[in-house]
Amino acid sequence: MVAVVVVSHSRALARAAVALAAEMAPTARIEIAAGLDEKTLGTDATAIRSALAAADDGSGVVVLMDLGSAVLSAELALEMVDDELRSRVLLCPAPLVEGLVAAAVAAASGAGRDEVAREAIAGLAGKQAQLGEAPAPAQPAPAQPAPARPGAAQPAPAGEFGAVATVRVGNPHGLHARPAARLVTEARRLDAGVEVRNRTTGSGWVPATSLSRVATLGALRGHEIDVRASGPRARQAVDEIVAVAARQFDETPPELEKIGEWGGDDPVDVGKLDGATTGVRRGQPASAGIGLGPAWRRSSTSPDLPDEPSRGADAEWRRVTDAVAAVRREIDKIWEGNPEASIFDAHLLLLDDAELLGEARRRIDAGAAAPPAFRGAAGLIAADFDALEDPYLRGRGDDVHAVADQVLRAMLGIAERTPAGDGVLVAADLTPAEAATLDPVRVKGVLLAFGSATSHGAILARTRGIPMVVGAGPAVLSVPPGAAVALDGSTGEFAVNPPGDVLTRFRERAASRSARARAAGSRAHQPAVTADGVRIEVAANIGSLADATAAAEHGADLAGLVRTEFLFLDRAAAPGADEQFATYRQLAAALGGRRITLRTLDVGGDKPLRYAPAPHEQNPFLGVRGIRHSLAHPALFAEQLLAIARVARETPVSVMFPMVSTVAEIVAARRMLDDALARTGPAAGLRVGIMVEVPAAALRAAAFTPYVDFVSVGTNDLTQYTLAAERGNAAVPADGLDPAVLRLVGGICRRAGVPVAVCGELAGDEAAVPLLTALGVRELSVAPPAVPLVKEAVRATRLDLAGPLAERALELADAADVRRLSVQSGR
């Protein structure tokens, strides 16, 4: 007979509950592990272990617990028993008294273990029916009970679903990785057991909290998905899922179009790409420079697994959890440096995937060592993807393999695989992590089928000086390894197996470019003065101590933008003024005492700080971010201003406030800065400025003049706010050379009455240098390696000629016309 174990803080309570159950089912077998002794409240894992051993007769044990440490102690006890007994025990989240009565009756009538547990959970049904639905709790309900085995899948028992609904998939490519990840994230956030199935294909129910399981639904556009949820908040959960589905799982329409474009009905085959027949093709420029070399693809070889026996299920399972934790930390680290690296969401979800971990656990329990168990489990999940019809979804199997390999390397202590190869890397897309580890000596260039020039991968490629072309189309993925590839990251041109004359043309460009780079490098440490004698400060944007060192090496005149976020992200508590002060001082020292422009913390709801919890925002980019965030967290802000005021007493410092849109904000911020200065004493060299990123501030630049010593135009955000085009989205043009953006910049320069800097990506665009300087910009702040070439671009500029050029640019139709004008005029 299935036995029941009662775990409670109170021995008296446990005895009374058992007496109650015994009235209904006198023959039920019930063991007690409750209290530390007759009087002392508490739970004891060793006592639970003994109770489990006493209860077990081979037919199964259901454990019912009261609360808090009862659950933790029961889980610990389960770790302490042998594998065989553990496999027969189920920790059941049913309420103690009702659950015990129902379980005892079911067990005494000969029900199996799982049925006993289901009956226990259903024990509340009578009371609920009598009293009606419970009011929603004011506080978030306690987390769902953990599965009996770590990571094991936990399908909700049937018959307990309080709410159901059906939604239709509207996304053109179905529930592919990103919308599926959105669904899973939402399901996990909700405190209810949510399950989904594909009604159209007649699939089985799968937990909506498992990315791999959701993806196996093969949900294509137009398919109907059934949603059901259990638990007290089931209705709310289903409503939320329906709302997310109605928003097409928050997939932005342009992204949909982009996928449609590349996955369209007219596939290009590699033959058509051959330079001999079609010559040079064009993608989008992403990182300047010429790349020439044999094509290579990311190695798909997984690490070799050692042939070693299992050292016991517990030890092997721990290897898995340790390795998963290590990979999570690696990914967190990348997040730290790249607040927009949401590409890793799917990877993080896979690390959590109950299906993947549960399968690995099953294999380990069956005697496998951790590495083969994990690889086998990953293979199984990937095979589910591979079997799907949709080619995009099929490709997600690669994600599983990539994550699995990362975990295996962590498990085996093999160093992180750098995408290694000589020549031109051809790939679908490039993660920031990969971009950050490419060896610029061996990797001559990167050619991406998809991707965006404004992505973090692209920014990293520019920072590292690796030429890159993006958006080249999926046909490049069939370029055979070893084929000769030539690409120009400044124009977006590329050719596969180019004929001799084409190759020569690329080579000539490469030679002239490196000659220019050499000349630029030799003059990098001299000031940048236009041909007609106007000094332009060329500054560096830095986000780490290493950047500061690189900025000094490349001849930056100052740090025009210090992204202080690097001090604040991915930690449990804010850095204190002491720590910030020390870091700011190090940055200034690395720059040889040149001026540092410290931008105060620029975060928002898209990347909330753990210690400054933010409410959910529908659109974080239009929400509480930048200075709004700082003013909403005055203690955090005051601490940073104190550190800035202190360091400004020692070294030349400018402070600037991000995303200012109203005068009231700068007034409030200055008041707080004055408070900080009142504590530290005056700082003679301190200059105060704002970042102009919001059109409202750009249009009324003069209103800010009384409060600032300078303004710095953040062209990345100004462009995206002006053009309503998100910069990471390749499908919507967000070129800072758009005449609308240039007009705003020109207006700022005319009206601000203080020096104007530009610290967005546009400042490092050589084509933009004459236009920006002609409009009146006197400081350009760029990625450290770009400093020498931007200085050269300044030296090549004549403001008397560039002025009329800029006038004409303001009248043009779009950014593409501006770029053409810029090329024609000899740049």
Next chain:
Amino acid sequence: MGKLSRMVDTDALHAWIREFARLVEQHQDLLTELDSAIGDADHGANLHRGMSAVVEVLRAETPSTPAELFKRTGMTLVSTVGGASGPLYGTAFLRMSATAGEAETLDAGDLAKILRAALEGVVTRGKAQAGDKTMYDALAPAVRALEEAVGTGQPLAEALDAAARAAERGREATTAMIARKGRASYLGERSAGHPDPGATSVTYLVVAAATALA
């Protein structure tokens, strides 16, 4: 190099446990007071009961290896503390025991590994994340600080000092946090304004290491 290769033996680790017990006893009232502000007012008494039992058990029969020392500490805590800190500290010490393995003595790197295992045990057991206002918020920065100090070759004493300081900062940071785990989470916003008792006691564990092992 001499300092770097400094090893800690079972006796020294035993002294660490005793020092932790002493700190818990000394601050028993504070722990209870903190817990009465946001929990069920038993953390000080529970942990004191557990650590007193540990000291007795270790006195009765001196363990011969670090693994044995940690294992007995963990098992004793599991059956004598009663509250959630029983399985949490218990799991932490049992993981430390498993990680210590056969070693007779431990160096700074081993200590870092052992405390990392303890932290991961706490995470496995309690499902706590950063910012939940739990012992994790003090132990995690301590482990990170220790790993960094060891990674940069600092001597044991300084590495443990850094860990203790990091734990203390982490503990202080829990004051502003809103509890999301355990009984304190029922208080919601009202749980802010007091440091977390679990973060406080685990800070003593790290401080005790800095005192006893340096």
